Amino acid sequence: MEARYYTAEEGHAVRCNLCPHNCLLKEGQAGLCKVRKNNDGILLSENYGKVCSLHLDPIEKKPLYHYYPGRNILSVGSVGCNLHCRFCQNWEISQSSVKDYPYLKEYTPEKIVSLATSEEDNIGIAYTYNEPTVWYEFMKDIAEKANSEGLKNVMVTNGFINPEPLKELITVMHAFSVDLKAFTETFYKQLTSSSLAPVLESLKTIRASGRHLEITNLLIPGENDDEKDFRSMMEWIRDELGPDTVLHISRFFPTYKLDHNATPESLLHRFYTIAREYLHYVYLGNVSSDKGRDTTCPKCGHVLISRSGYRTKITGLDEMACCDKCREQTPVFIAGG
Ligand code: SF4
Structure with missing residues (x-):
C-alpha cells in the first residue's frame, strides 16, 4: 500500500x-x-493490513477512565514504532519490522469493523499495542468505516506525529490516550530517541479539537522522578490543557533495556498527592492496591465511579454524568450522558 x-x-x-x-x-x-x-x-x-494483536479489552486497560467506563473496546495493533523507548513494555512488536515478526495475520478494514460490530458490549475500536501513527493508512481506513457503523475510535499514542496528519486523524477519532513520558528534552532524547516539543504540540491540538483526552505518565525511578520537573509538567497540563485533564500515573517494572527496580509504591503515592494539587482527576496504574483508582467529585468528594482491578461500577453519577449528590457536571462520557 x-x-x-x-x-x-x-x-x-x-x-x-x-x-x-x-x-x-x-x-x-x-x-x-x-x-x-x-x-x-x-x-x-509495509504493515498495512498486518495485524499482530486483536482483543476485546476493558476500556480501562487503554487506559481511559472517563470514556464509557466499564465498557469494552476491540483493540487492534501491528508492528513498528517511531520511538525506541529503552523501557518499552511491547518491544517485541514495537521494535520489529514486518519481515522480522512471523505472527502477523492479514485483515481488511471491513473485516475488523465487522468483528467490532459483532461483539457484544463493544463501544468501538482502539488502535493500540504498537504505535498506531506508523499504521496511519490502515488505521484511518478502519476508522472511517467504523464511524459509518456508529462505532467509537480511540487512539493510544505517543503523540509524536506531525500536525497535518494529526489534524486529519482527529476528524475520525473520538478519544485519545496519550503518553507524556517525561517533561525534559534530555529524557526524550536519551531514553526514547525522539523529542518532547512535538508531543506537547499534539496534546494542545487534541485538546483544542474537543476530542476526549487522557494522559499517562510512566514514573521511572531515577529517570523522570525529579519533583521539580514533575511539578512543571503538572503546571503545564493545568495551564495549557485545563485542570479537568485526566492523568494516569503508572508504575514502572523493569523491561527491555532498562533494568531499574520497579517504582516504589510510596513514590507513586507521593506524586499522586502532588498531581492532585494541580488536577482534579488523577489515577494510579499498575499498583497492587485500589488506592488512586476511584473517581471522586472534585466539588464534594462523593465517589462517582469505583474500581477494583478491571471491575468498574458507576455509583455516583446521574445519566447526564453529574454528581448525584451535589449536581457538579463531570467530564465523563457515559451512555446517554
Ligand atoms: S518519519 Fe516517522 S513515520 Fe515516517 S518513516 Fe520516519 S519514523 Fe516512520
Missing part, C-alpha cells in the same frame, strides 16, 4: 512527513519506524 504524507526527493529518494523524524529515505531504505519503506521512489506502508 502506498503511504500518505511523503514527498519525492532527488535521485529516487523520498521524505516521509508523517512524524517529526521526517526520515529521508534512499531507494530500498526503511524509516526509523521500520515499517515505511522507499520502494523505487514510492513510500510504502
Whole structure:
C-alpha cells in the first residue's frame, strides 16, 4: 500500500512527513519506524493490513477512565514504532519490522469493523499495542468505516506525529490516550530517541479539537522522578490543557533495556498527592492496591465511579454524568450522558 504524507526527493529518494523524524529515505531504505519503506521512489506502508494483536479489552486497560467506563473496546495493533523507548513494555512488536515478526495475520478494514460490530458490549475500536501513527493508512481506513457503523475510535499514542496528519486523524477519532513520558528534552532524547516539543504540540491540538483526552505518565525511578520537573509538567497540563485533564500515573517494572527496580509504591503515592494539587482527576496504574483508582467529585468528594482491578461500577453519577449528590457536571462520557 502506498503511504500518505511523503514527498519525492532527488535521485529516487523520498521524505516521509508523517512524524517529526521526517526520515529521508534512499531507494530500498526503511524509516526509523521500520515499517515505511522507499520502494523505487514510492513510500510504502509495509504493515498495512498486518495485524499482530486483536482483543476485546476493558476500556480501562487503554487506559481511559472517563470514556464509557466499564465498557469494552476491540483493540487492534501491528508492528513498528517511531520511538525506541529503552523501557518499552511491547518491544517485541514495537521494535520489529514486518519481515522480522512471523505472527502477523492479514485483515481488511471491513473485516475488523465487522468483528467490532459483532461483539457484544463493544463501544468501538482502539488502535493500540504498537504505535498506531506508523499504521496511519490502515488505521484511518478502519476508522472511517467504523464511524459509518456508529462505532467509537480511540487512539493510544505517543503523540509524536506531525500536525497535518494529526489534524486529519482527529476528524475520525473520538478519544485519545496519550503518553507524556517525561517533561525534559534530555529524557526524550536519551531514553526514547525522539523529542518532547512535538508531543506537547499534539496534546494542545487534541485538546483544542474537543476530542476526549487522557494522559499517562510512566514514573521511572531515577529517570523522570525529579519533583521539580514533575511539578512543571503538572503546571503545564493545568495551564495549557485545563485542570479537568485526566492523568494516569503508572508504575514502572523493569523491561527491555532498562533494568531499574520497579517504582516504589510510596513514590507513586507521593506524586499522586502532588498531581492532585494541580488536577482534579488523577489515577494510579499498575499498583497492587485500589488506592488512586476511584473517581471522586472534585466539588464534594462523593465517589462517582469505583474500581477494583478491571471491575468498574458507576455509583455516583446521574445519566447526564453529574454528581448525584451535589449536581457538579463531570467530564465523563457515559451512555446517554
Ligand atoms: S513515520 Fe516512520 S518513516 Fe515516517 S518519519 Fe516517522 S519514523 Fe520516519
